Amino acid sequence: MGVGGENKFRRRSVESGSSTEPTDRPTAIAKDDAFHLLQTSRRRDVVRYMARADGRVELRDLAEQVAAWEEETTVESLSSSDRQRVYISLYQTHLPKLDEHGIVEYDKDRGIVERRRRARQLESYLAVDPVDATPDPWPRRYGVAVLLCVVFTGASIHEFGVGPSTGLALLVLATVGAVAVGHWWSKRDGSETVPSVS
Missing domain, CATH: 1.10.10 (Arc Repressor Mutant, subunit A)
Structure with missing residues (x-):
């Protein structure tokens, strides 16, 4: 200071009587x-x-x-x-x-x-x-959800073949993936450093 x-x-302290x-x-x-x-x-x-x-x-x-x-x-x-x-x-x-x-x-x-x-x-x-800024866990969670969807969709296609529900599953997978990437992209700007005055 x-x-x-x-x-x-x-001056403020004296005015307030403290x-x-x-x-x-x-x-x-x-x-x-x-x-x-x-x-x-x-x-x-x-x-x-x-x-x-x-x-x-x-x-x-x-x-x-x-x-x-x-x-x-x-x-x-x-x-x-x-x-x-x-x-x-x-x-x-x-x-x-x-x-x-x-x-x-x-x-x-x-x-x-x-x-x-x-x-x-x-x-x-x-x-x-400010001391312990941890990264946002949600993009990682989205990534895990997308990975699980890929595994289950792949297993479903392998077991039952390609059908009408496969297209829906791929659409949901693409949507969740897009949300995960969008969330990660919006959060990556939060790590910039702030200049100080010497």
Whole structure:
């Protein structure tokens, strides 16, 4: 936490009548506050991004990635108006709100954002685990289901020959396979690394 951030923390603490020293354990976020903070997709995206970030990040990088997620494209393919629209929204509204609730430390003058420990409470609502991100098991489960369908369909054709039900079985097999591939394809983007600010 920078010097400005610490002064801001102390100023807030004095105004609220509490100790001026930060505690080791962050205070719990009320469920209503958590849902209010997570009601907009941009704030949810900020929490997700910061969960993967390594230390402080620049507002510009954060805004670009949030805009890319919104537009379902890459950062490189974004238009300048998309970048600016999200940047202004984060700068004026969303980051000050998250900073006010102790989710991030936002240095507006320098354009730097840093995740605070209290953010973990919101991450639990988003199923974000920054420390131990395990791969999604569903594509593998789909794959096993497709493999079993192939085995049973092959055994059925071998035993009973090709009939009207074989075409239906192959159609179901192709559908499940397409869903498995689509799910895997949509999830593979979630492993990108997040740049940090030194």
